[in-house]
Amino acid sequence: MRTVLRSLAELSMTAGLVLAMFVGYLSWGTGEYTHRQQGDLHSELERRWNATQTRKLAASGPRRGREAAVPVAEAGQAYALIRVPKFGSSYRYAVVEGVGTADLRKGPGHYPGTAGPGQVGNMAIAGHRTTYGGPFERNGELARGDEILIDTAATTFVYRVTHRIVVRPGRTDVTAPVPGKPGRRPKKAMLTLTTCHPKFSAAYRLVVFAELAGRRARTAAA
Structure with missing residues (x-):
């Protein structure tokens, strides 16, 4: 019996070590x-940019300095920059x-297929919450009025959070032009952020909604 218990204890310790290493890889390695x-x-x-x-600068006429409405990027290429002042100045994700x-x-x-920065419609962005840097790890802290900034070549679009919800993964209508109302024509510019919920689980989705509150020239610091 002692031998069996000792073996079980050793196996448990080994399993715990392997699990700890795996979690470490998920958080640090990825x-x-x-x-x-x-x-x-x-x-x-x-x-x-x-x-x-x-x-x-090489162009001339009244259209000088005007920016295209939507950034152009192929799949997997950098599209824009997202910043959240509430998360600190170091929070900057391409x-x-x-x-x-x-x-x-x-x-x-x-x-x-969703709207671009500043466009009427719903600009939808997904992100990991725990692995691969966890860019949306703190999305559960976002509250009404918090700013989410989207930078393009010359413009910073300022969105303000309106609310957040938790839904099943099948609720793809949250990324519709009018969130939750597929087929309805949008009348304002919106932003939707989606991520897994709860942490270390894909059982649900945490969804943060925001609306365009303004725009300004992008500074070099951004």
């Missing part, structure tokens, strides 16, 4: 991958185009 990818994406955005500004597995490992992903 996060390190995303950190490297984000560095590349930020550099990609800067190159594209600098090229856009150079083209504008958003990629696409929400596939490979896309979301790089950072938050823009749902293809």
Whole structure:
């Protein structure tokens, strides 16, 4: 009996160690991958934005300095920048185009076909909550009135949180042009952030809704 108990205790300790190592990989290992990818994406955005500004400076006439309504990016490429002042000045994630597995490992992903920054409609973005850097880990802290900033080449779009809900994964209507009302024509610019809920589970989705409150010229610091 002692031998059996000793063996069970050793097995439990081994299993606990393996589990701890696995959790460590999920939090650190995947996060390190995303950190490297984000560095590349930020550099990609800067190159594209600098090229856009150079083209504008070379242009002439009344349209000089005007920005295209929607950023252009292929699947997996950097699309825009998301910042949340409530989470501190270091919170800056490059958003990629696409929400596939490979896309979301790089950072938050823009749902293809949804509105672009500042556009009338619903700009929807998905992101991991715990693994791969957990860009949306603190989304449960967002409350009415909190700002979410979306940066493009020349403009910062300011959205303010209106509310948040928890839904089943099948509730894809939250990313509709009018969230929760598929088929209805939108009349305002909205932003929706989706992530898993609760942490370390995909049983539900935490959804944060926001509306466009203003826009301003993007500064170099952004």
